Amino acid sequence: xxxxxxxxxxxxxxxxxxxxxxxxxxxxxxxDDAAKDRIERLCEEKMELRETMNTQNTIYxxxxxxxxxxxxxxxxxxxxxxxxxxxGAAGVFMMGTHRPGVTPPVATxxxxxxxxxxxxxxxxxxxxxxxxxxxxxxxxxxxxAMMVSADYPTKGEALEGTSLYExxxxxxxxxxxxxxxxxxxxxxxxxxxxDVADWVLNDxxxxxxxxxxxxxxxxxxxxxxxxVNWSAFTVTIDAITEMDxxxxxxxxxxxxxxPAIQFPDLTVEDRTDYYTAQQVDxxxxxxxxxxxxxxxx
Amino acid sequence: xxxQEWLALMxxxxxxxRRALIExxxxxxxxxxxxxxxxxxxxxxxxxxVSDVFVAVFTAADSFSLGxxxxxxxxxxxxxxTAIDAWRKISYRQNTTGYLEEAVPTELPSEEETPxxxxxxxxxxxxxxxxxxxxxxxxxTIVIRQYxxxxxxxEIGKALSMTAAAVQKRSVRARxxxxxxxxxxxxxxxxxxxx
Numbered sequence: 001x002x003x004x005x006x007x008x009x010x011x012x013x014x015x016x017x018x019x020x021x022x023x024x025x026x027x028x029x030x031x032d033d034a035a036k037d038r039i040e041r042l043c044e045e046k047m048e049l050r051e052t053m054n055t056q057n058t059i060y061x062x063x064x065x066x067x068x069x070x071x072x073x074x075x076x077x078x079x080x081x082x083x084x085x086x087x088g089a090a091g092v093f094m095m096g097t098h099r100p101g102v103t104p105p106v107a108t109x110x111x112x113x114x115x116x117x118x119x120x121x122x123x124x125x126x127x128x129x130x131x132x133x134x135x136x137x138x139x140x141x142x143x144x145a146m147m148v149s150a151d152y153p154t155k156g157e158a159l160e161g162t163s164l165y166e167x168x169x170x171x172x173x174x175x176x177x178x179x180x181x182x183x184x185x186x187x188x189x190x191x192x193x194x195d196v197a198d199w200v201l202n203d204x205x206x207x208x209x210x211x212x213x214x215x216x217x218x219x220x221x222x223x224x225x226x227x228v229n230w231s232a233f234t235v236t237i238d239a240i241t242e243m244d245x246x247x248x249x250x251x252x253x254x255x256x257x258x259p260a261i262q263f264p265d266l267t268v269e270d271r272t273d274y275y276t277a278q279q280v281d282x283x284x285x286x287x288x289x290x291x292x293x294x295x296x297x
Numbered sequence: 298x299x300x301q302e303w304l305a306l307m308x309x310x311x312x313x314x315r316r317a318l319i320e321x322x323x324x325x326x327x328x329x330x331x332x333x334x335x336x337x338x339x340x341x342x343x344x345x346x347v348s349d350v351f352v353a354v355f356t357a358a359d360s361f362s363l364g365x366x367x368x369x370x371x372x373x374x375x376x377x378x379t380a381i382d383a384w385r386k387i388s389y390r391q392n393t394t395g396y397l398e399e400a401v402p403t404e405l406p407s408e409e410e411t412p413x414x415x416x417x418x419x420x421x422x423x424x425x426x427x428x429x430x431x432x433x434x435x436x437x438t439i440v441i442r443q444y445x446x447x448x449x450x451x452e453i454g455k456a457l458s459m460t461a462a463a464v465q466k467r468s469v470r471a472r473x474x475x476x477x478x479x480x481x482x483x484x485x486x487x488x489x490x491x492x
Contacts, residue, residue: 020426022373025328027430028441035327035344036319042348043315047355 300368307358315355322369326350326376328445333380335447337387346383350376421484428478435459436471443468 031039298306298317307314330346338346353375361368429440435457442448442456450461450468457464 020422021328021332022325023426023430024441024445025325028438028446029324030327030331030442030446031323036323039323039344039348039351040316040319042345043319043351043355046348046352050352050356 303368304358304361307355311355314358315351318354318372319351322372323347325369326372329373329376330380330383331446333377333384334387337384342383342387346380347376349383350379353379424482424484425475425479428475431478432471432474436467436474439464439468440471440475 298321303314303317303321306317326347327343330343330350334343334346350372354372429437432440438457439453442453443450448456450464453459454461454464459467
């Protein structure tokens with residue numbers, strides 16, 4: 001366990017008890033200029049890293065605040081919706097009871113469109129349908145990601161009080177499973193605003209400890225609860241689960257409304273190879289954080 | 298440079314302040330870290346740990362109040378603690394199951410050791426250090442570099458502008474001299490204990 005290094009801790013300022021080491025270091029200095037340069041460079045890198053992490057933590061805290069703020073209004077919205085429904089139902093009931101002899105229309109036919117599944121050519125534009133499609137897809141892919149994490153774990157890693165599962169990318173790639181992960185991340189990127197997607201992907205679910213990537217299973221399970229601002233943009237996704245046993249992954253996603261979304265060209269169909277580095281950049285994935293298999297130079 | 302001067306420099310020009318601290322205390326921190334880690338760590342690990350020490354000091358520089366003691370004692374304690382943390386991390390990485398006390402000698406006595414033995418060991422350590430210092434240059438430097446910094450004869454020769462063979466020869470003579478002086482003190486080096 002790492003001990004605290006608080007300058008106010010008086011124990012840190014007590015007289016150093018091993019004089020011999022001190023005398024020895026004075027007698028024969030071990031560091032030459034090159035070694036001091038190396039150490040100074042390491043210090044600079046670590047200081048920069050600390051500053052970056054502090055900035056990221058601030059962004060994370062802001063995102064969490066934004067998300068929790070929207071959650072505060074949920075009961076109000078639900079109450080308003082209930083009130084509206086109650087008033088509407090009462091109105092309909094009153095209308096029905098005050099017009100004797102008029103019977104409400106009965107549905108006699110079921111539209112055939114309802115049974116047609118969306119394809120790459122058909123692009124549904126209703127935001128409700130899109131929302132439910134995305135939610136459904138999100139649910140499927142979340143489950144799949146969790147299955148992946150369950151299939152390739154170094155089971156039993158309990159770090160920092162959470163259940164983490166090490167992701168063996170080499171094994172995933174060998175089994176043809178990386179597309180599960182790839183399409184999962186793709187969907188998150190396409191669905192959420194960039195800052196929320198960053199939070200979900202980098203801070204919430206995945207954790208890198210000593211160079212090993214872990215999936216936090218508990219947090220992945222809670223992904224469904226992350227609110228999405230559906231009215232801000234419309235995303236159409238279809239055929240996302242079209243994966244055969246080879247190297248083909250077919251999915252299609254189109255961002256339509258919001259120009260701020262960093263996915264101007266999301267249509268990727270029938271890809272038989274990996275993403276190129278340029279495509280990864282265009283999709284807004286940061287090179288340092290994507291799995292290696294997403295890049296093919 | 299005094300502690301106050303260093304703090305003033307840090308506030309004026311942090312980069313220069315950082316370099317100045319490394320210049321002033323780099324060797325001390327390196328020796329402390331090396332003393333804890335040399336049994337298990339590579340040179341890169343040791344330099345990494347040394348940089349961790351300085352980063353901890355730089356980070357805390359804004360909240361320093363030097364009334365508690367000197368910067369030197371503060372840095373030394375940070376170095377010792379950071380080195381022990383690094384030792385734990387490296388041991389975990391290497392699947393070492395031993396305890397720190399088994400691999401690295403510390404001030405703590407073992408369970409079997411009596412207080413008298415502890416004092417005796419400390420005195421022997423002190424006496425050995427006095428003898429090493431009394432050897433005179435370049436023998437003192439050769440012995441320290443060879444047995445504390447664990448440098449090779451070639452590395453020592455390069456640092457002292459001598460051939461590796463000359464370093465080796467001087468090292469043999471120095472050890473012989475140390476043995477004679479220890480025996481004159483009544484120390485039986487074959488048993489590893491005072492007689």
